[in-house]
Amino acid sequence: MIVKPFxxxxxxxxxxxxxxxxxxxxxxxxxxxxxxxxxxxGIITLVYAMSYFLIAACGLTFVIMMGSFxxxxxxxxxxxxxxxxxxxxxxxLWVIPLALSICVGFGFINGLLFxxxxxxxxxxxxxxSVVVEGIALYLSKxxxxxxxxxxxxxxxxxxxMRLPSIFYWAIGVWIICTxxxxxxxFGRRIYAIGGNPIGAMLSGFNVENNRIYVxxxxxxxxxxxxxxxxxxxxxxxxxxxxxxxxxLFASVVAGGTALTGGVGGPQRTLLGVIIxxxxxxGLLMLxxxxxxxxxxxxxxAIVMGISxxxxxxxxxxx
Amino acid sequence: MKIPxxxxxxxxxxxxxxxxxxxxxxxxxxxxxxxxxxxxxxGKFLTxxxxxxxxxxxxxxxxxxxxxxIVVVTGSLDLSYVGIWMLGGILVWVLMPTLxxxxxxxxxxxxxxxxxxxxxxxxxxxxxxFILTLSVLVIYCGLTGIISGGISRSVRGYEFITRRWIPYxxxxxxxxxxxxxxxxxxxxxxxIGIYLYAIGSxxxxxxxxxxxxxxxxxxxxxxxxxxxxxxxxxxFQNQGGSVPVVLxxxxxxxxxxxxxxxxxxxxxxxxxPQKTILGALTFTVLxxxxxxxxxxxxxxxxxxxxxxxxSIVASSRGSKGVMIT
Numbered sequence: 207m208i209v210k211p212f213x214x215x216x217x218x219x220x221x222x223x224x225x226x227x228x229x230x231x232x233x234x235x236x237x238x239x240x241x242x243x244x245x246x247x248g249i250i251t252l253v254y255a256m257s258y259f260l261i262a263a264c265g266l267t268f269v270i271m272m273g274s275f276x277x278x279x280x281x282x283x284x285x286x287x288x289x290x291x292x293x294x295x296x297x298x299l300w301v302i303p304l305a306l307s308i309c310v311g312f313g314f315i316n317g318l319l320f321x322x323x324x325x326x327x328x329x330x331x332x333x334x335s336v337v338v339e340g341i342a343l344y345l346s347k348x349x350x351x352x353x354x355x356x357x358x359x360x361x362x363x364x365x366x367m368r369l370p371s372i373f374y375w376a377i378g379v380w381i382i383c384t385x386x387x388x389x390x391x392f393g394r395r396i397y398a399i400g401g402n403p404i405g406a407m408l409s410g411f412n413v414e415n416n417r418i419y420v421x422x423x424x425x426x427x428x429x430x431x432x433x434x435x436x437x438x439x440x441x442x443x444x445x446x447x448x449x450x451x452x453x454l455f456a457s458v459v460a461g462g463t464a465l466t467g468g469v470g471g472p473q474r475t476l477l478g479v480i481i482x483x484x485x486x487x488g489l490l491m492l493x494x495x496x497x498x499x500x501x502x503x504x505x506x507a508i509v510m511g512i513s514x515x516x517x518x519x520x521x522x523x524x
Numbered sequence: 525m526k527i528p529x530x531x532x533x534x535x536x537x538x539x540x541x542x543x544x545x546x547x548x549x550x551x552x553x554x555x556x557x558x559x560x561x562x563x564x565x566x567g568k569f570l571t572x573x574x575x576x577x578x579x580x581x582x583x584x585x586x587x588x589x590x591x592x593x594i595v596v597v598t599g600s601l602d603l604s605y606v607g608i609w610m611l612g613g614i615l616v617w618v619l620m621p622t623l624x625x626x627x628x629x630x631x632x633x634x635x636x637x638x639x640x641x642x643x644x645x646x647x648x649x650x651x652x653x654f655i656l657t658l659s660v661l662v663i664y665c666g667l668t669g670i671i672s673g674g675i676s677r678s679v680r681g682y683e684f685i686t687r688r689w690i691p692y693x694x695x696x697x698x699x700x701x702x703x704x705x706x707x708x709x710x711x712x713x714x715x716i717g718i719y720l721y722a723i724g725s726x727x728x729x730x731x732x733x734x735x736x737x738x739x740x741x742x743x744x745x746x747x748x749x750x751x752x753x754x755x756x757x758x759x760f761q762n763q764g765g766s767v768p769v770v771l772x773x774x775x776x777x778x779x780x781x782x783x784x785x786x787x788x789x790x791x792x793x794x795x796x797p798q799k800t801i802l803g804a805l806t807f808t809v810l811x812x813x814x815x816x817x818x819x820x821x822x823x824x825x826x827x828x829x830x831x832x833x834x835s836i837v838a839s840s841r842g843s844k845g846v847m848i849t
Contacts, residue, residue, distance in 0.1 A: 275652075275654075275655070319833065319836075319837065323837050323840070324840055325790075325836050325837055325840050326790050326791070326840070328601070328652075328654045329601075329780075329784075329790055329836050330833070330836065332777065332780070332832070333829055333832040333833035333836060334829070334833065335773075335829075336773065336777050336825065336828060336829030336832055337826055337829030337830060337833065338829075339773060339825060339829070340822075340823070340824075340825035340826030340827070340828070340829050341826060343822045343825055343826075344820065344822045344823055344825075344826060347822060348822070451658075452658065452659060452662045455655070465651065465652055465655060495669070495674075496666075496669070497665075497666045497667075497668075497669030497670045497674070498666065498670060499666070500662050500663070500665065500666035500669075501662075501663050501666035501667055501670070503662070504659040504660070504662040504663035504666065505659075505663065507655065507659045507662075508645070508651070508656060508659045508660075511651045511652075511655055511656070511659075512645070512649045512651050515649075515650060515651060
C-alpha cells in the first residue's frame with residue numbers, strides 16, 4: 207500500500223505542510239479576486255508589508271520557543287522608530303546604535319524581571335510595555351513626526367535587483383536567527399529550556415542567564431525592526447495601536463511554534479509572517495479595513511494556538 | 525461581645541492595625557498617599573468635589589477589576605473585560621430600535637456567554653488564558669469597529685441608572701456596592717470560592733482531592749464574565765450611554781494594576797475581590813493626586829507602568845517554588 211506511508215508522512219510533517227498549503231491557498235484566492243496581486247507592484251507591496259514584521263517576529267519566536275511571552279516587542283518597535291526620528295538631526299546616524307542599545311536595555315529589564323524576580327513573563331513585559339509607551343508618549347507629545355534624512359531612509363528603500371533593501375535585511379536576519387536556533391549551543395539551550403526548564407537546569411547550564419539573553423535578543427530585533435520601519439515609512443506617530451500585537455503573535459504561532467515552547471523556531475516563522483502579512487495586504491487590496499483584519503487575526507491566533515500545543519506533555523496550564 | 529477595659533484598649537487597637545497592615549499592606553500606601561496629597565494641596569484634595577471625582581473613577585476601575593480578580597485567584601488571567609463592554613455597548617445600540625428598553629440585558633448575557641466560551645476553550649483545549657482572552661478582546665474590538673462603522677454611537681433612555689439620589693455620591697457607586705458584596709460573598713463564604721482558592725494554590729493537589737478542576741475553572745470564567753457584564757451596564761450609562769470604538773492600552777491595563785496593587789499575586793491562590801477594592805482605591809487616589817500636581821500629563825502613563833511593575837514584583841515575592849513561564 208502506498209497510501210499508508212504517505213498519510214503517516216503527512217501526519218508527521220503536518221506542522222510544516224499546513225502553513226505551506228495555507229500560503230498557496232491565500233495566493234490563489236487573492237490572485238483570482240485581484241489579478242494585480244502577483245504583478246511587480248503587488249509583490250513590492252507584499253515585501254514591504256512583511257519585512258519589518260519578519261524581523262520583529264524572529265525576536266518574538268525565540269521568546270515563545272522558550273515557553274515565555276514578550277508583550278513589549280511592538281512598543282519597542284515604536285520607541286526605536288521614534289528615537290530615530292527625534293534625534294537624527296542632533297546626533298546623525300549615531301541614533302541607530304542609541305536606539306538599539308536602549309531596546310536591548312529594555313529587553314534586559316524584561317529578562318531580569320522574569321528570570322531573577324520570578325514575575326510571569328506576560329505581566330512583566332506588559333508592565334515594561336506600558337512604561338515604554340509612556341516614554342514614547344512623553345518624547346513625542348503625541349505628535350506625528352516626519353523623517354527627512356535621506357541617508358537614513360536609504361537603509362530601507364534602496365532598490366537592489368528591483369527589490370527594496372529592507373527585504374534583504376529581513377532575509378539576512380531570518381538566516382542568522384535560523385542559524386542561531388539550529389546550529390549554535392545557545393539555540394539548542396533555548397529549545398531545552400522550552401522543552402523542560404527543570405531538566406535544563408539539571409543538565410548544568412545557567413537557565414536564568416540564558417533567559418535574560420533571549421529577552422535581550424528579542425529587544426535587539428525589535429529595535430532593528432523599529433529603525434528599518436522608520437526608514438521605510440519615513441514617519442509615524444505613537445498611535446500604532448495595542449491591537450497590532452495580535453498579528454505579530456499570530457504570525458509566530460501560524461508558522462508552527464507552540465506556545466508551550468520547545469517546538470518550532472525562526473525557520474517556521476517566515477511562513478507564518480507570509481501568511482499573516484499577505485492576508486493583511488490582500489484584505490487591504492480588496493478594500494477591507496483594520497477592524498475586519500484584527501477579527502480574522504484574533505481567530506487565527508486562537509485556532510493556531512490551540513492546534514500547535516502538544517497536550518500530552520503538559521498537565522497544567524494557567 | 526466583651527468590651528476590653530481601658531488599659532487593654534489601646535494595645536488591642538494597635539494590634540488590629542498591625543494585623544490589617546500585614547494582610548493588606550497597601551492600606552499603608554493608601555494612607556501615606558492621602559496624607560501626602562492632603563498636605564501638598566490643602567485647598568484642592570479634600571474637597572467634596574474632588575472626593576466625588578475619586579469615587580467616580582474608583583467605580584469605573586472597580587467594575588472592570590472585580591470579575592478578573594476572581595479569575596486571577598485561580599492563577600489564570602482574564603483580559604476580555606474591555607471587549608465585553610465595547611461590543612455589548614454597540615449591541616445595545618443595534619438592538620435598541622427593535623427590542624426597546626430590554627436590550628440593555630444584552631451586555632450581561634454577552635458577558636456570561638463570553639466567560640463560558642473562554643472557560644471551556646481554556647479548560648478543555650489548554651491554551652494559555654492570557655493569549656486566549658487577549659485574542660477575544662481583540663476580536664470583540666474588531667467586531668465593535670465593524671458594527672459601529674468606526675463612529676462612537678450613543679444610546680438614550682437609560683439615564684435612570686445614574687440619576688443622582690444623594691448629593692456628592694455618584695449613583696454608580698451605590699450600584700457598585702451590592703455587586704462588590706456579591707463577589708466577596710461568593711469568594712469568601714461559598715464552596716465555589718474555597719475551591720477556586722484551592723485550584724489557584726495547587727491545581728494538581730486540588731484535582732487529587734477530588735475537585736473537578738475543569739468545571740470550576742469554567743465556572744470562574746463564567747462568573748467573571750457575568751460580573752464584567754453587569755458592571756459594564758453601569759459603566760456604559762456612567763459614560764453617557766456610549767462606548768469608544770478603538771482599543772486603548774490604558775483601559776486594558778488599569779484594572780490589572782488595581783488587582784495586582786491590591787495584593788492578589790498573579791500565580792493565584794490568595795487575594796481576591798476584597799483586596800482589589802483597596803487596590804482600586806489606592807490607584808485612583810494616586811491618579812487623582814498626580815492629575816492635580818504639576819507633573820506633565822504625558823508622564824502619568826510612565827508612572828502607571830512603573831507602579832504596575834513594582835506591584836507585580838512585590839506581589840510575586842515568596843512564589844519561588846512555582847514554575848513560571
